[in-house]
Amino acid sequence: MKRALTSVLMLAASLVTAVATAREITLPADTSTLRVSELPGYAIARHKCGICHSADYISYQAPAMNQAQWTAEMLKMQHSYGAPIDEDETRLIGAYLAVSYGSADKDDASVVALSALAQKAEPAPGEAGEIDVQALLVSNTCLACHAIENKVVGPSFREVAARYRSEAHASSRLAESIRAGGTGKWGPAAMPPMSALTAAQAQALAQFVLAQ
Numbered sequence: 001m002k003r004a005l006t007s008v009l010m011l012a013a014s015l016v017t018a019v020a021t022a023r024e025i026t027l028p029a030d031t032s033t034l035r036v037s038e039l040p041g042y043a044i045a046r047h048k049c050g051i052c053h054s055a056d057y058i059s060y061q062a063p064a065m066n067q068a069q070w071t072a073e074m075l076k077m078q079h080s081y082g083a084p085i086d087e088d089e090t091r092l093i094g095a096y097l098a099v100s101y102g103s104a105d106k107d108d109a110s111v112v113a114l115s116a117l118a119q120k121a122e123p124a125p126g127e128a129g130e131i132d133v134q135a136l137l138v139s140n141t142c143l144a145c146h147a148i149e150n151k152v153v154g155p156s157f158r159e160v161a162a163r164y165r166s167e168a169h170a171s172s173r174l175a176e177s178i179r180a181g182g183t184g185k186w187g188p189a190a191m192p193p194m195s196a197l198t199a200a201q202a203q204a205l206a207q208f209v210l211a212q
Contacts, residue, residue, distance in 0.1 A: 048093075065101070070102055074090035156212075
């Protein structure tokens with residue numbers, strides 16, 4: 001019994017020592033990027049897909065997948081893994097990936113039809129007061145990385161407001177930063193670009209953040 005207790009104590013001591021001497025590992029910044037495209041799914045993929053994984057994840061998929069197969073992958077991401085994309089976005093991203101990484105062509109009838117529908121669905125520019133900011137925060141998964149008062153993955157909205165508020169043209173600069181994304185401004189964590197937002201939507205989000 002005494003020998004067993006001694007062994008347990010020695011193991012516990014070794015674990016404490018290991019924890020105390022553990023080193024932090026800093027991973028290199030992700031430099032992978034998606035292939036540029038004029039298809040509407042490209043902007044959505046840059047924003048939504050980059051929240052959870054790098055562009056390198058695409059290389060793990062089978063080569064020469066067609067549009068139906070890529071769309072099926074996007075539906076799996078949506079329904080099985082909870083990716084923050086809706087039904088229309090799954091089809092648009094699927095078309096983009098099939099053209100850029102698979103066997104589809106941008107002039108395929110199904111790809112052209114989706115692009116045309118996406119253009120028709122784009123909201124007309126409006127004033128910031130006409131835009132539902134809370135809906136934008138939810139649909140663009142802003143609250144997965146930010147909170148009003150506390151840092152989550154990225155800085156709190158109040159930290160952002162404190163940095164930008166005193167600058168000239170603060171709203172425009174912050175709106176531009178929201179749409180462009182980037183890394184290094186608030187540490188190593190990257191913010192995916194929200195280029196699918198209209199200028200008015202980005203301004204509405206910027207004004208909301210600056211008001212905190």
